Amino acid sequence: MPGGIEGSETLSSDVDLISYSYTMFNNFSRPDAVIRPSNPDEVSSILKTLSEERKKVFIRGSGTSFVGCPAEGGVLIETRRMNEILEVDEEDLTATVESGVQIGHLLKKLPSDIFFPIDPDGLSLSTFGGIIAEDSASPLSLAYGTAGNTLLGLEVVLPDGSLMELGSTTIGARGIESLFIGTEGSLGVITKVKIRLYRRPERLLLYEIDVPHVEDAIEMYSLADISGIPLLGFEFYYRDMFELGGKEVNMGSRVHMLVKSPPKEEVIHEKIKSIAEIEGALKIDVEEYNPMLLPRWRGREYLIEGLKSTGRTVSFISFTVPRDSIFEAISRVDAIGSRMKLETVTMVNPSMNWILTGFTYNFADEKEMKRAERALKMAINQLSEIQAIFGFGTGTGTNMAGLKLRSLDNRELFEKVKKCIDPNFVMNPIFTSKEE
Ligand SMILES: Cc1cc2nc3c(=O)[nH]c(=O)nc-3n(C[C@H](O)[C@H](O)[C@H](O)COP(=O)(O)OP(=O)(O)OC[C@H]3O[C@@H](n4cnc5c(N)ncnc54)[C@H](O)[C@@H]3O)c2cc1C
Structure with a gap:
Protein backbone atom coordinates (compact mmCIF):
# COMPACT_ATOMS: atom_id res chain seq x y z
CA MET A 1 0.00 0.00 0.00
CA PRO A 2 1.17 3.52 -0.68
CA GLY A 3 1.07 4.60 2.97
CA GLY A 4 4.84 4.48 2.80
CA ILE A 5 5.25 7.16 0.11
CA GLU A 6 7.53 9.67 1.76
CA GLY A 7 5.96 13.07 2.43
CA SER A 8 2.41 12.15 1.46
CA GLU A 9 -0.21 11.84 4.20
CA THR A 10 -2.31 8.70 4.32
CA LEU A 11 -5.57 8.73 6.25
CA SER A 12 -7.33 5.52 7.14
CA SER A 13 -9.07 6.02 10.49
CA ASP A 14 -12.88 5.72 10.56
CA VAL A 15 -13.30 9.41 11.39
CA ASP A 16 -11.10 10.52 8.51
CA LEU A 17 -12.67 8.18 6.01
CA ILE A 18 -16.18 9.24 6.95
CA SER A 19 -15.29 12.89 6.55
CA TYR A 20 -14.06 12.10 3.02
CA SER A 21 -17.17 10.09 2.20
CA TYR A 22 -19.32 13.07 1.23
CA THR A 23 -19.25 15.75 -1.39
CA MET A 24 -21.03 19.07 -0.93
CA PHE A 25 -24.08 17.31 -2.33
CA ASN A 26 -24.24 14.64 0.36
CA ASN A 27 -23.31 11.82 -1.99
CA PHE A 28 -21.96 9.08 0.19
CA SER A 29 -19.25 6.62 -0.75
CA ARG A 30 -16.48 5.55 1.56
CA PRO A 31 -12.92 5.12 0.29
CA ASP A 32 -10.54 2.51 1.73
CA ALA A 33 -7.87 5.15 2.21
CA VAL A 34 -7.22 8.82 1.48
CA ILE A 35 -3.79 9.94 0.32
CA ARG A 36 -2.80 13.60 0.37
CA PRO A 37 0.35 14.12 -1.71
CA SER A 38 2.18 17.43 -1.56
CA ASN A 39 3.99 17.35 -4.92
CA PRO A 40 3.94 15.66 -8.36
CA ASP A 41 6.75 13.22 -7.48
CA GLU A 42 4.67 11.81 -4.66
CA VAL A 43 1.67 11.59 -6.99
CA SER A 44 3.86 9.70 -9.44
CA SER A 45 4.99 7.10 -6.87
CA ILE A 46 1.45 6.70 -5.55
CA LEU A 47 -0.13 6.20 -8.97
CA LYS A 48 2.54 3.78 -10.13
CA THR A 49 2.07 1.62 -7.03
CA LEU A 50 -1.72 1.72 -7.12
CA SER A 51 -1.80 0.99 -10.83
CA GLU A 52 0.49 -2.02 -10.41
CA GLU A 53 -1.71 -3.24 -7.53
CA ARG A 54 -4.78 -2.62 -9.73
CA LYS A 55 -6.40 -0.62 -6.98
CA LYS A 56 -9.22 1.75 -7.95
CA VAL A 57 -8.10 5.39 -7.80
CA PHE A 58 -10.28 8.47 -7.48
CA ILE A 59 -9.17 12.08 -7.35
CA ARG A 60 -10.66 14.81 -5.29
CA GLY A 61 -10.08 18.54 -5.25
CA SER A 62 -12.53 20.35 -2.97
CA GLY A 63 -15.38 17.86 -3.46
CA THR A 64 -17.84 20.56 -4.57
CA SER A 65 -19.19 18.47 -7.43
CA PHE A 66 -21.50 15.49 -7.68
CA VAL A 67 -18.63 13.44 -8.99
CA GLY A 68 -15.95 14.40 -6.48
CA CYS A 69 -15.86 11.17 -4.51
CA PRO A 70 -17.37 8.06 -6.05
CA ALA A 71 -14.55 6.30 -4.24
CA GLU A 72 -16.34 3.31 -2.74
CA GLY A 73 -13.72 0.69 -2.06
CA GLY A 74 -10.93 2.62 -3.74
CA VAL A 75 -8.17 5.03 -2.84
CA LEU A 76 -8.95 8.73 -2.89
CA ILE A 77 -6.10 11.04 -3.86
CA GLU A 78 -6.83 14.50 -2.49
CA THR A 79 -4.93 17.33 -4.18
CA ARG A 80 -5.42 20.16 -1.67
CA ARG A 81 -1.85 20.02 -0.31
CA MET A 82 -0.57 20.98 -3.76
CA ASN A 83 -1.69 24.53 -3.21
CA GLU A 84 1.00 26.90 -4.39
CA ILE A 85 0.52 29.78 -6.79
CA LEU A 86 3.66 29.39 -8.89
CA GLU A 87 3.50 32.43 -11.15
CA VAL A 88 1.27 35.36 -12.03
CA ASP A 89 2.23 37.19 -15.21
CA GLU A 90 0.41 40.53 -15.10
CA GLU A 91 1.51 41.51 -18.59
CA ASP A 92 0.68 38.32 -20.44
CA LEU A 93 -2.35 37.82 -18.18
CA THR A 94 -1.56 34.25 -17.21
CA ALA A 95 -1.20 32.35 -13.96
CA THR A 96 0.43 29.01 -13.20
CA VAL A 97 -0.89 27.24 -10.13
CA GLU A 98 -0.70 23.83 -8.53
CA SER A 99 -3.89 21.88 -9.11
CA GLY A 100 -5.07 21.98 -5.48
CA VAL A 101 -5.20 25.80 -5.40
CA GLN A 102 -8.76 27.00 -4.80
CA ILE A 103 -10.19 29.76 -7.02
CA GLY A 104 -10.56 32.08 -4.02
CA HIS A 105 -6.89 31.68 -3.10
CA LEU A 106 -5.78 32.92 -6.53
CA LEU A 107 -8.40 35.71 -6.62
CA LYS A 108 -7.04 37.14 -3.37
CA LYS A 109 -3.49 37.26 -4.76
CA LEU A 110 -4.34 39.05 -8.00
CA PRO A 111 -4.01 42.82 -8.44
CA SER A 112 -7.39 44.56 -8.39
CA ASP A 113 -7.60 45.16 -12.16
CA ILE A 114 -7.14 41.46 -13.01
CA PHE A 115 -9.44 38.53 -12.24
CA PHE A 116 -10.30 34.94 -13.10
CA PRO A 117 -13.93 34.57 -14.23
CA ILE A 118 -14.86 30.92 -13.62
CA ASP A 119 -16.14 30.34 -10.08
CA PRO A 120 -18.59 27.49 -10.52
CA ASP A 121 -19.77 26.96 -6.95
CA GLY A 122 -20.07 30.71 -6.32
CA LEU A 123 -18.06 30.31 -3.12
CA SER A 124 -14.61 30.21 -4.78
CA LEU A 125 -13.90 26.82 -3.22
CA SER A 126 -13.35 24.72 -6.35
CA THR A 127 -9.77 23.79 -7.19
CA PHE A 128 -8.12 24.45 -10.54
CA GLY A 129 -7.64 20.71 -11.06
CA GLY A 130 -11.36 20.20 -10.41
CA ILE A 131 -12.59 22.91 -12.78
CA ILE A 132 -10.40 21.67 -15.64
CA ALA A 133 -11.29 18.03 -14.96
CA GLU A 134 -14.96 19.02 -15.17
CA ASP A 135 -14.74 21.82 -17.70
CA SER A 136 -16.82 23.77 -15.22
CA ALA A 137 -19.01 26.67 -16.10
CA SER A 138 -20.18 29.64 -14.09
CA PRO A 139 -22.60 32.53 -14.62
CA LEU A 140 -19.90 34.49 -16.48
CA SER A 141 -19.29 31.65 -18.96
CA LEU A 142 -21.51 33.49 -21.41
CA ALA A 143 -18.69 36.00 -21.87
CA TYR A 144 -15.59 34.01 -20.87
CA GLY A 145 -16.42 30.43 -21.85
CA THR A 146 -15.92 27.43 -19.59
CA ALA A 147 -12.84 26.51 -17.55
CA GLY A 148 -11.43 24.64 -20.55
CA ASN A 149 -11.41 27.87 -22.55
CA THR A 150 -9.03 29.41 -20.03
CA LEU A 151 -6.52 26.55 -20.14
CA LEU A 152 -3.09 27.23 -21.65
CA GLY A 153 -1.17 24.23 -20.40
CA LEU A 154 -1.00 21.61 -17.69
CA GLU A 155 1.15 19.08 -15.93
CA VAL A 156 -0.34 15.65 -15.40
CA VAL A 157 0.78 12.39 -13.84
CA LEU A 158 -0.37 9.31 -15.76
CA PRO A 159 -1.24 5.98 -14.12
CA ASP A 160 2.20 4.52 -14.95
CA GLY A 161 3.72 7.34 -12.90
CA SER A 162 5.03 9.35 -15.85
CA LEU A 163 4.91 13.11 -15.49
CA MET A 164 3.94 15.11 -18.58
CA GLU A 165 4.15 18.85 -19.07
CA LEU A 166 1.70 19.71 -21.86
CA GLY A 167 0.82 22.95 -23.53
CA SER A 168 1.54 25.35 -26.28
CA THR A 169 3.92 28.27 -26.11
CA THR A 170 1.54 30.30 -28.27
CA ILE A 171 -1.26 31.82 -26.25
CA GLY A 172 -4.60 30.76 -27.67
CA ALA A 173 -3.33 27.70 -29.57
CA ARG A 174 -5.07 24.55 -28.41
CA GLY A 175 -2.76 21.60 -27.83
CA ILE A 176 -2.99 18.03 -26.64
CA GLU A 177 -3.49 19.27 -23.07
CA SER A 178 -7.15 19.69 -24.12
CA LEU A 179 -7.47 15.90 -23.92
CA PHE A 180 -7.70 16.26 -20.15
CA ILE A 181 -10.44 18.90 -20.16
CA GLY A 182 -13.58 17.35 -18.73
CA THR A 183 -12.19 13.86 -18.22
CA GLU A 184 -13.11 13.84 -14.52
CA GLY A 185 -9.97 12.18 -13.26
CA SER A 186 -10.25 9.20 -15.57
CA LEU A 187 -6.87 9.58 -17.34
CA GLY A 188 -4.43 11.03 -14.81
CA VAL A 189 -3.89 13.42 -11.91
CA ILE A 190 -3.52 17.02 -13.04
CA THR A 191 -0.84 18.53 -10.82
CA LYS A 192 -0.36 21.99 -12.30
CA VAL A 193 -2.31 24.27 -14.65
CA LYS A 194 -1.50 27.41 -16.58
CA ILE A 195 -4.59 29.50 -17.12
CA ARG A 196 -5.55 32.76 -18.75
CA LEU A 197 -6.45 35.78 -16.60
CA TYR A 198 -8.66 38.69 -17.62
CA ARG A 199 -8.80 42.45 -17.13
CA ARG A 200 -11.57 43.37 -14.74
CA PRO A 201 -14.30 45.42 -16.47
CA GLU A 202 -14.38 49.01 -15.22
CA ARG A 203 -18.10 49.60 -15.03
CA LEU A 204 -20.98 47.13 -14.88
CA LEU A 205 -24.74 47.46 -14.88
CA LEU A 206 -27.08 44.91 -13.39
CA TYR A 207 -30.58 44.73 -14.82
CA GLU A 208 -33.28 43.06 -12.78
CA ILE A 209 -36.37 42.45 -14.87
CA ASP A 210 -39.53 40.62 -13.80
CA VAL A 211 -41.55 38.97 -16.56
CA PRO A 212 -44.93 37.23 -16.46
CA HIS A 213 -43.89 33.82 -17.81
CA VAL A 214 -40.86 31.52 -18.08
CA GLU A 215 -41.12 31.68 -21.88
CA ASP A 216 -40.68 35.48 -21.74
CA ALA A 217 -37.37 35.07 -19.92
CA ILE A 218 -36.12 32.50 -22.44
CA GLU A 219 -37.19 34.69 -25.34
CA MET A 220 -35.57 37.72 -23.72
CA TYR A 221 -32.23 35.91 -23.73
CA SER A 222 -32.55 35.05 -27.42
CA LEU A 223 -33.33 38.68 -28.28
CA ALA A 224 -30.55 40.08 -26.08
CA ASP A 225 -28.07 37.62 -27.56
CA ILE A 226 -28.59 38.83 -31.13
CA SER A 227 -28.93 42.52 -30.36
CA GLY A 228 -25.30 43.40 -29.66
CA ILE A 229 -25.79 44.01 -25.92
CA PRO A 230 -22.39 43.49 -24.20
CA LEU A 231 -23.66 40.75 -21.89
CA LEU A 232 -21.39 39.30 -19.23
CA GLY A 233 -24.05 37.07 -17.77
CA PHE A 234 -27.72 36.20 -18.07
CA GLU A 235 -29.62 34.03 -15.60
CA PHE A 236 -33.21 33.83 -14.56
CA TYR A 237 -34.85 32.62 -11.42
CA TYR A 238 -38.16 30.86 -11.65
CA ARG A 239 -40.90 32.22 -9.42
CA ASP A 240 -40.59 29.21 -7.09
CA MET A 241 -37.42 30.75 -5.63
CA PHE A 242 -39.46 33.70 -4.31
CA GLU A 243 -42.46 31.65 -3.23
CA LEU A 244 -40.52 29.75 -0.57
CA GLY A 245 -42.33 29.65 2.74
CA GLY A 246 -45.71 30.03 1.00
CA LYS A 247 -45.14 33.63 -0.19
CA GLU A 248 -47.20 34.91 -3.11
CA VAL A 249 -45.50 36.57 -6.07
CA ASN A 250 -46.97 38.15 -9.16
CA MET A 251 -44.29 37.27 -11.72
CA GLY A 252 -43.28 34.19 -13.64
CA SER A 253 -39.51 34.73 -13.54
CA ARG A 254 -36.91 37.27 -12.51
CA VAL A 255 -34.20 37.92 -15.08
CA HIS A 256 -30.72 39.13 -14.14
CA MET A 257 -28.59 40.58 -16.90
CA LEU A 258 -25.07 41.72 -16.15
CA VAL A 259 -23.92 44.18 -18.78
CA LYS A 260 -20.47 45.62 -19.42
CA SER A 261 -21.04 49.32 -19.72
CA PRO A 262 -20.36 50.40 -23.32
CA PRO A 263 -19.38 53.93 -24.41
CA LYS A 264 -22.97 54.62 -25.55
CA GLU A 265 -24.72 53.45 -22.42
CA GLU A 266 -28.01 55.17 -23.30
CA VAL A 267 -28.34 53.26 -26.59
CA ILE A 268 -27.86 49.91 -24.86
CA HIS A 269 -30.26 50.91 -22.09
CA GLU A 270 -32.97 51.69 -24.65
CA LYS A 271 -32.33 48.35 -26.39
CA ILE A 272 -32.69 46.41 -23.15
CA LYS A 273 -35.80 48.36 -22.20
CA SER A 274 -37.47 47.69 -25.52
CA ILE A 275 -36.64 43.94 -25.38
CA ALA A 276 -38.04 43.82 -21.84
CA GLU A 277 -41.20 45.61 -22.95
CA ILE A 278 -41.71 43.20 -25.86
CA GLU A 279 -41.70 40.43 -23.25
CA GLY A 280 -44.26 42.24 -21.11
CA ALA A 281 -41.86 43.23 -18.30
CA LEU A 282 -43.58 43.89 -14.97
CA LYS A 283 -40.55 45.66 -13.53
CA ILE A 284 -37.22 46.94 -14.92
CA ASP A 285 -34.60 47.96 -12.36
CA VAL A 286 -31.03 48.88 -13.17
CA GLU A 287 -28.16 49.57 -10.82
CA GLU A 288 -24.40 49.85 -10.95
CA TYR A 289 -22.68 46.61 -9.99
CA ASN A 290 -19.31 46.76 -8.28
CA PRO A 291 -16.79 45.05 -10.63
CA MET A 292 -14.67 44.10 -7.60
CA LEU A 293 -17.36 41.58 -6.68
CA LEU A 294 -16.71 39.57 -9.85
CA PRO A 295 -16.62 36.66 -10.55
CA ARG A 296 -19.61 36.44 -8.20
CA TRP A 297 -22.84 38.17 -8.93
CA GLY A 397 -18.55 19.59 -18.73
CA THR A 398 -19.33 16.37 -16.88
CA ASN A 399 -17.87 15.35 -20.15
CA MET A 400 -17.56 11.65 -20.13
CA ALA A 401 -21.10 11.21 -18.88
CA GLY A 402 -22.22 13.60 -21.59
CA LEU A 403 -20.16 11.94 -24.28
CA LYS A 404 -21.50 8.54 -23.38
CA LEU A 405 -25.01 9.69 -23.99
CA ARG A 406 -24.28 11.69 -27.08
CA SER A 407 -22.40 9.49 -29.46
CA LEU A 408 -21.18 5.94 -29.61
CA ASP A 409 -18.14 7.03 -31.61
CA ASN A 410 -17.17 9.55 -28.93
CA ARG A 411 -17.39 6.86 -26.38
CA GLU A 412 -15.46 4.32 -28.44
CA LEU A 413 -12.61 6.74 -29.08
CA PHE A 414 -12.46 7.65 -25.41
CA GLU A 415 -12.28 3.99 -24.45
CA LYS A 416 -9.39 3.46 -26.87
CA VAL A 417 -7.52 6.43 -25.39
CA LYS A 418 -8.27 5.18 -21.90
CA LYS A 419 -6.95 1.72 -22.73
CA CYS A 420 -3.62 3.17 -23.89
CA ILE A 421 -3.13 5.54 -20.97
CA ASP A 422 -4.69 3.46 -18.20
CA PRO A 423 -4.43 -0.20 -19.33
CA ASN A 424 -5.33 -1.53 -15.86
CA PHE A 425 -8.45 0.65 -15.78
CA VAL A 426 -7.70 1.95 -12.31
CA MET A 427 -8.52 5.64 -12.67
CA ASN A 428 -12.10 6.64 -12.00
CA PRO A 429 -13.20 3.31 -13.50
CA ILE A 430 -16.89 4.25 -13.49
CA PHE A 431 -16.19 5.68 -16.94
CA THR A 432 -15.23 2.41 -18.56
CA SER A 433 -17.39 -0.30 -20.01
CA LYS A 434 -15.04 -2.84 -18.45
CA GLU A 435 -16.11 -1.89 -14.94
CA GLU A 436 -19.76 -1.09 -15.59
C1 LIG B 1 -23.56 25.53 -4.97
C2 LIG B 1 -22.82 24.95 -6.15
C3 LIG B 1 -23.07 25.44 -7.41
C4 LIG B 1 -22.37 24.92 -8.50
N1 LIG B 1 -22.61 25.43 -9.75
C5 LIG B 1 -21.93 24.96 -10.81
C6 LIG B 1 -22.13 25.52 -12.11
O1 LIG B 1 -22.90 26.44 -12.30
N2 LIG B 1 -21.43 25.00 -13.14
C7 LIG B 1 -20.54 24.00 -12.96
O2 LIG B 1 -19.90 23.58 -13.93
N3 LIG B 1 -20.33 23.45 -11.75
C8 LIG B 1 -21.00 23.91 -10.68
N4 LIG B 1 -20.77 23.36 -9.44
C9 LIG B 1 -19.90 22.17 -9.30
C10 LIG B 1 -18.44 22.37 -8.87
O3 LIG B 1 -18.21 23.56 -8.27
C11 LIG B 1 -17.50 22.16 -10.01
O4 LIG B 1 -17.75 20.97 -10.62
C12 LIG B 1 -16.01 22.24 -9.60
O5 LIG B 1 -15.32 22.51 -10.74
C13 LIG B 1 -15.37 21.04 -9.00
O6 LIG B 1 -14.12 21.42 -8.39
P1 LIG B 1 -13.58 20.63 -7.13
O7 LIG B 1 -12.21 21.09 -6.84
O8 LIG B 1 -14.55 20.70 -6.02
O9 LIG B 1 -13.52 19.16 -7.73
P2 LIG B 1 -14.10 17.81 -7.11
O10 LIG B 1 -15.55 17.94 -6.87
O11 LIG B 1 -13.27 17.38 -5.98
O12 LIG B 1 -13.83 16.83 -8.34
C14 LIG B 1 -14.55 16.99 -9.52
C15 LIG B 1 -14.06 15.98 -10.58
O13 LIG B 1 -12.78 16.37 -11.03
C16 LIG B 1 -11.82 15.34 -10.80
N5 LIG B 1 -10.59 16.01 -10.35
C17 LIG B 1 -10.46 16.89 -9.32
N6 LIG B 1 -9.19 17.31 -9.23
C18 LIG B 1 -8.50 16.68 -10.22
C19 LIG B 1 -7.14 16.69 -10.64
N7 LIG B 1 -6.21 17.43 -10.02
N8 LIG B 1 -6.79 15.91 -11.69
C20 LIG B 1 -7.70 15.16 -12.34
N9 LIG B 1 -8.99 15.10 -11.99
C21 LIG B 1 -9.40 15.85 -10.94
C22 LIG B 1 -12.43 14.44 -9.73
O14 LIG B 1 -11.96 13.12 -9.85
C23 LIG B 1 -13.90 14.55 -10.05
O15 LIG B 1 -14.24 13.65 -11.09
C24 LIG B 1 -21.43 23.87 -8.32
C25 LIG B 1 -21.18 23.40 -7.04
C26 LIG B 1 -21.85 23.93 -5.95
C27 LIG B 1 -21.52 23.40 -4.59
Missing part, protein backbone atom coordinates in the same frame (compact mmCIF):
# COMPACT_ATOMS: atom_id res chain seq x y z
CA ARG A 298 -25.98 38.49 -7.00
CA GLY A 299 -28.33 35.94 -8.50
CA ARG A 300 -27.23 32.95 -6.49
CA GLU A 301 -27.78 34.88 -3.28
CA TYR A 302 -31.54 34.61 -3.85
CA LEU A 303 -31.16 30.90 -3.57
CA ILE A 304 -29.06 31.02 -0.43
CA GLU A 305 -31.23 33.72 1.21
CA GLY A 306 -34.43 31.85 0.33
CA LEU A 307 -33.20 28.65 1.90
CA LYS A 308 -31.85 30.46 4.96
CA SER A 309 -35.12 32.30 5.55
CA THR A 310 -37.12 29.06 5.58
CA GLY A 311 -34.48 27.03 7.43
CA ARG A 312 -34.88 24.31 4.81
CA THR A 313 -32.35 22.39 2.82
CA VAL A 314 -32.55 21.20 -0.77
CA SER A 315 -31.76 18.17 -2.93
CA PHE A 316 -30.50 19.53 -6.23
CA ILE A 317 -30.24 18.23 -9.73
CA SER A 318 -28.23 20.02 -12.33
CA PHE A 319 -28.74 19.34 -16.02
CA THR A 320 -28.75 20.72 -19.51
CA VAL A 321 -31.58 20.36 -22.01
CA PRO A 322 -32.06 21.64 -25.55
CA ARG A 323 -33.16 25.31 -25.38
CA ASP A 324 -36.66 24.54 -26.63
CA SER A 325 -37.16 22.07 -23.77
CA ILE A 326 -36.36 24.48 -20.92
CA PHE A 327 -39.99 25.38 -20.37
CA GLU A 328 -41.05 21.73 -20.50
CA ALA A 329 -38.33 20.80 -17.99
CA ILE A 330 -39.43 23.48 -15.51
CA SER A 331 -43.09 22.47 -15.91
CA ARG A 332 -42.26 18.82 -15.19
CA VAL A 333 -40.32 19.69 -12.03
CA ASP A 334 -43.13 22.02 -10.96
CA ALA A 335 -45.71 19.26 -11.37
CA ILE A 336 -43.63 16.79 -9.36
CA GLY A 337 -43.20 19.40 -6.59
CA SER A 338 -46.98 19.93 -6.39
CA ARG A 339 -47.69 16.22 -6.41
CA MET A 340 -45.14 15.48 -3.68
CA LYS A 341 -46.13 18.60 -1.69
CA LEU A 342 -42.60 19.97 -1.76
CA GLU A 343 -41.48 23.50 -2.52
CA THR A 344 -38.99 23.74 -5.40
CA VAL A 345 -36.21 26.18 -6.29
CA THR A 346 -35.11 26.68 -9.88
CA MET A 347 -32.53 28.80 -11.64
CA VAL A 348 -31.78 28.77 -15.35
CA ASN A 349 -28.84 29.86 -17.44
CA PRO A 350 -30.29 29.93 -20.96
CA SER A 351 -26.94 30.77 -22.56
CA MET A 352 -25.77 27.28 -21.59
CA ASN A 353 -29.20 25.61 -21.63
CA TRP A 354 -28.45 24.77 -18.02
CA ILE A 355 -30.92 24.34 -15.16
CA LEU A 356 -30.33 23.92 -11.44
CA THR A 357 -33.43 22.78 -9.64
CA GLY A 358 -34.27 21.07 -6.40
CA PHE A 359 -36.89 20.02 -3.89
CA THR A 360 -36.69 21.60 -0.45
CA TYR A 361 -37.25 19.73 2.78
CA ASN A 362 -36.78 19.97 6.51
CA PHE A 363 -33.62 18.10 7.47
CA ALA A 364 -35.17 17.00 10.77
CA ASP A 365 -38.24 15.53 9.07
CA GLU A 366 -37.24 12.10 7.83
CA LYS A 367 -40.50 11.50 5.96
CA GLU A 368 -40.19 14.75 4.07
CA MET A 369 -36.55 14.01 3.27
CA LYS A 370 -37.56 10.64 1.79
CA ARG A 371 -40.26 12.39 -0.24
CA ALA A 372 -37.64 14.79 -1.60
CA GLU A 373 -35.43 11.84 -2.57
CA ARG A 374 -38.36 10.21 -4.37
CA ALA A 375 -39.21 13.48 -6.10
CA LEU A 376 -35.63 13.75 -7.31
CA LYS A 377 -35.72 10.26 -8.80
CA MET A 378 -39.03 11.02 -10.51
CA ALA A 379 -37.56 14.22 -11.92
CA ILE A 380 -34.49 12.41 -13.25
CA ASN A 381 -36.73 9.85 -14.99
CA GLN A 382 -39.02 12.45 -16.47
CA LEU A 383 -36.25 14.82 -17.54
CA SER A 384 -34.34 11.98 -19.23
CA GLU A 385 -37.31 11.70 -21.58
CA ILE A 386 -36.56 15.20 -22.87
CA GLN A 387 -32.82 14.58 -23.41
CA ALA A 388 -31.57 16.06 -20.16
CA ILE A 389 -27.88 15.48 -19.47
CA PHE A 390 -27.23 15.43 -15.74
CA GLY A 391 -24.28 16.55 -13.69
CA PHE A 392 -22.71 19.81 -12.79
CA GLY A 393 -20.97 21.39 -15.68
CA THR A 394 -21.73 22.76 -19.00
CA GLY A 395 -23.20 19.86 -20.81
CA THR A 396 -19.79 19.56 -22.32
